[in-house]
Amino acid sequence: MNYLVAVVSDRIQAETAYSVLEKEGFPLNQVSILGRGYKSADEYGLIDPNEQAIKQSKLMATWLIPFGFVAGMIFSVISGLQTFSWAGEIGNHVVGGFCGAVAGAMGSFFVGGGAGVAFGSGDALPYRNRLNQGKYLIVVNGSPRAINQASLILRKLDLEGLQSYLEE
Secondary structure (H helix, E strand, O other): OEEEEEEEOOHHHHHHHHHHHHHOOOOHHHEEEEOOOOEOHHHHOOOOHHHHHHHHHHHHHHHHHHHHHHHHHHHHHHHOOOOOHHHHHHHHHHHHHHHHHHHHHHHHHHHHHHHHHHHOOOOHHHHHHHHHOOOEEEEEEEOHHHHHHHHHHHOOOOOOEEEEEOOO
């Protein structure tokens, strides 16, 4: 999908931009205002980086916890360590497996969750931050030609930022 995102500082500018696009003949179902009193980031479908991080962490956990358990057991068997004398030989291998599973869970939490917040949000996080600061977003979606036309129209206004996202 092709998008154009314009950032404006207040509601009046957002409504002005919306009106200008309407006068130029843009279909109103292709233009959205995000901000206080209009659509929220969640209503529009702007990705929440925290939700993405949780999803990534759970996805990694489904693979890393069982892998960690098996790797912990194999390490215990290969090394022949008797770390827990009370557990016996098989018990030591099982405890080694649980230690590997815990390591896998920690890896999924720190790498999946941390990397999801740091790298998984793309441009959604800066736009969410702008909305949290009380600014407004005007989002236009449509064909590349429509996005270019909207860009030319909106550049005449006093915008804080303008970014287009075109599929190649």
